[in-house]
Amino acid sequence: MDMDPSLNVLGTELQPCSTRPLTGFFRNGACDTCREDRGSHTVCAVMTAEFLAYSKYVGNDLSTPRPEFGFPGLQPGDAWCLCAGRFLQAHEEGCAPNLHLGSTHRRALEVVSIEILQAYALD
Numbered sequence: 001m002d003m004d005p006s007l008n009v010l011g012t013e014l015q016p017c018s019t020r021p022l023t024g025f026f027r028n029g030a031c032d033t034c035r036e037d038r039g040s041h042t043v044c045a046v047m048t049a050e051f052l053a054y055s056k057y058v059g060n061d062l063s064t065p066r067p068e069f070g071f072p073g074l075q076p077g078d079a080w081c082l083c084a085g086r087f088l089q090a091h092e093e094g095c096a097p098n099l100h101l102g103s104t105h106r107r108a109l110e111v112v113s114i115e116i117l118q119a120y121a122l123d
Contacts, residue, residue, distance in 0.1 A: 001034045007106045009117055015102040017044035018079035021072050031081040031105045039083040040111060044103030046122065047078045051097040054090060079103070084111035091116055098122045 003026065006014040019029040025041040026032050033042050045051070052063045052074060062080070065073035074080055079100065088111055090096040101121045108117065 001036050003032050003034050004105070004107060006030065006032055008102050009104050009106050009109055009114060010101055011106070012102070014105055015100070017081050017100065017103040021074065021078060021080070023079065023081045025081065031103060031108075033105050033107050040085065040107055041081040042084050042105035042108040043082045043087040043112070043117070044079055044100040045082040045087060045097040046099065047074045047076055047080060048095075048097045049076045050095050051090060052076065054093065054095045055086065058086075058089070060086065084108040088112045088116070091120075096120055 008014045014030055016029045017023050017031050022029055024030050024032055025037045031042045031044050033040060055062050062074045087096055098120045100123050101117060102123050104117060
């Protein structure tokens with residue numbers, strides 16, 4: 001798999017998202033992506049209890065640990081490379097989490113507008 005250039009939505013070098021828990025399509029701590037990343041795990045979102053409950057409700061349980069996959073389960077405050085489509089869906093439902101623009105890959109812009117991303121930006 002060839003990784004896309006590591007650039008964020010601001011057009012600068014992509015910053016790390018999280019190593020605790022270790023996140024990203026490549027599990028390198030950044031929201032790097034490639035053609036094979038069908039979910040576009042590109043938005044560096046900071047989890048909230050509301051978003052975690054919403055994600056579980058719509059079929060993607062991010063809070064339950066799955067040790068067989070090396071997944072500790074996410075807690076409020078954890079940063080995670082979220083699928084751009086799920087972020088947009090949560091925005092439309094009024095429960096999108098905040099995010100880090102510097103750690104959100106530019107490919108997220110194929111799904112979510114910069115204006116929407118900026119509305120949730122912590123940086």
